[in-house]
Amino acid sequence: MEKTCVIIKPDGVCKKVSGEIISKLYSQGLKLIALKMIVPSRKTMEEFYGVHKDKDFFKPLIDFICSAPLIAMVWEDENAVAKVRSIAGATNPKEASAETLRRIFGTNNRKNAVHASDSAENALKEISILFKSEEIAQYDYSDWEKFN
Ligand code: CMP
Secondary structure, eight states: OEEEEEEEOHHHHHTTOHHHHHHHHHHTTOEEEEEEEEOOOHHHHHHHTGGGTTSTTHHHHHHHHTSSOEEEEEEEETTHHHHHHHHHOOSSTTTSOTTSHHHHHOOSSSSOSEEEOSSHHHHHHHHHHHOOGGGSOOOOTTGGGGOO
16 A cells, blocks of 8 residues: 655644644545654754755755644555645645645645655655654554454
């Protein structure tokens, strides 16, 4: 099953819309297999966003992403990466389609509410930066019903 790394960014956490974002992903059939609130170090997020290190927006991106807690998650689906990117919408909320998370909750290119992995390969890299292997759950929705 394909995995994708999703982050609710500081703007999403501080606007108290994390529940709505998580509900939207559930409603589209994705399975939540890891979730935690983190206050990441700059080093961690510089590694996470390493592909952008030469871009003009790199330092402001790191300043912003480390400005308040994040909610880091791993979601699973047969087509998790494309599915979540479609639900998230374009990077710039003003260009994102109606009903997408960034259109509804984002403000601009930087304060755009969520991060979503752009490939299955990058998802695994991002997950390995933010999570230990024991923090990733493997379960069936029916597991709890097996016990009295
Ligand atoms: P994200 O999906 O987290 O991946 C990289 C982030 O860089 C992206 O969302 C944006 O928040 C940010 N970003 C990309 N392009 C720009 C830009 N032109 N100006 C500011 N931030 C940007």
